[in-house]
Amino acid sequence: MQIMLLRGIVPMDRFIASQQMATLVQMLNNLVSFSVLEVMKNAVFTEDGDGNLKMDITKLPQHLQTMSAENIKAEFNTLQSGAQQNITLAEQGQSQIAAYSQQNMMSGALSAALADEGMMEKVGGGVGSVARGLMGMR
Numbered sequence: 346m347q348i349m350l351l352r353g354i355v356p357m358d359r360f361i362a363s364q365q366m367a368t369l370v371q372m373l374n375n376l377v378s379f380s381v382l383e384v385m386k387n388a389v390f391t392e393d394g395d396g397n398l399k400m401d402i403t404k405l406p407q408h409l410q411t412m413s414a415e416n417i418k419a420e421f422n423t424l425q426s427g428a429q430q431n432i433t434l435a436e437q438g439q440s441q442i443a444a445y446s447q448q449n450m451m452s453g454a455l456s457a458a459l460a461d462e463g464m465m466e467k468v469g470g471g472v473g474s475v476a477r478g479l480m481g482m483r
Contacts, residue, residue: 384409 360366389404402410 384405387405387409389401390398391401392398
């Protein structure tokens with residue numbers, strides 16, 4: 346159980362060290378390239394009076410017209426919220442495993458003590474001595 350708990354501590358490090366990280370970086374590279382290509386394919390430039398070209402945003406696809414920093418931040422906050430929820434659930438699971446393990450150890454110790462008659466007699470005698478002492482009896 347301890348090994349399972351310890352292995353769950355560094356999942357991000359394990360991911361970064363794996364081949365999947367390179368796949369993710371390549372996928373992000375392809376995604377950015379595709380996005381730039383989509384913008385350039387749909388771009389329409391208009392010339393102002395000084396001969397400068399400006400991109401006509403209204404000619405871009407709808408999802409690019411409404412893109413803003415606030416939308417991206419909202420998506421990132423959603424991602425962070427989900428990640429925090431997963432962390433909380435994992436920590437709760439670890440706490441449950443630890444509590445169950447501790448409960449089993451205590452149960453085993455109690456069973457061993459109950460099985461030993463001499464131990465029970467000593468505990469009973471000790472409790473009786475304490476109770477007599479508190480009541481003023483010798």
